[in-house]
Amino acid sequence: MLQLQPIGYVRTGKSVKFQALHQPEETAAEQHVLEMVKGQGYEDGLRDLAGFSRIWLIWWFHKNHTWRPMVLPPRGPAVRRGVFATRSPHRPNALGITPVQLLAVEKDRLILGPCDLVDGTPVFDIKPYIPGYDSFPQETSGWTGGVDAALASPPAYQVDYAPLAQAQAAWLLTQWQIDFRPRLEELLGRDPSPHRTRRIKRGADGRCSIGCGAWRAWFGLSGQTVTITEFGPGFPLRFLHREGSEIVPDRAAQLAFLEHPFT
């Protein structure tokens, strides 16, 4: 039997998958921490890492419990791909790899640059990133090449906010430090059409919405303009009051949101 034990856990402050980008945004001014498990001698294992400006993290998609042989990647056209031709979290052995900037080595923690891991992700291993071994810029990148080329062009849709959505977004930010706008603008600016992985759907009432972690944002489409009309909890009030609902991300914020008189 194969057994793996985490050597540490990342602290990224990104509590839901929606907030973590598909790959790290290299230029973002972000700092994260990898806290090593104590009492295992890992502090000595970190020796000599200083001097490497980048490391590989090998980690577990611990928020995923299923896998599929064909997956619908969130970026690009709605085409299913073989899971091994993607970086999807839905893998038989849910291992993630991220080459992340190493900003500092402290006694039993590493300070990291931008990364695509949610808070609390278990890390199994660290390896130095060595450009001479790990970088092959000439290689071809299959179906992702076309997607990257399309994403390099400006977004096709402009994303606006109706007054109610604007007031709600400002309240979420100031009261709860929750801000989905950059990711919403990126996703809806590219393509607001219904998509399972992007969690965009048209409801029975004909309204379109997108899941943002435990929240939803409703929007309308007119020509090339997407207007976000309102935000709301992804769970109904009766569910949020039910025993066991404590595990819903942002539950306290959702309850306060439902109490708040937005105008």
Ligand SMILES: C[S@@+](CC[C@H](N)C(=O)[O-])C[C@H]1O[C@@H](n2cnc3c(N)ncnc32)[C@H](O)[C@@H]1O
């Ligand atoms: C597309 S995967 C790529 C991960 C890694 N860079 C790789 O290539 O293996 C990145 C996404 O994984 C999701 N994610 C991050 N941490 C996770 C975790 N601990 N469990 C499940 N999903 C996670 C986030 O939604 C993020 O956008």
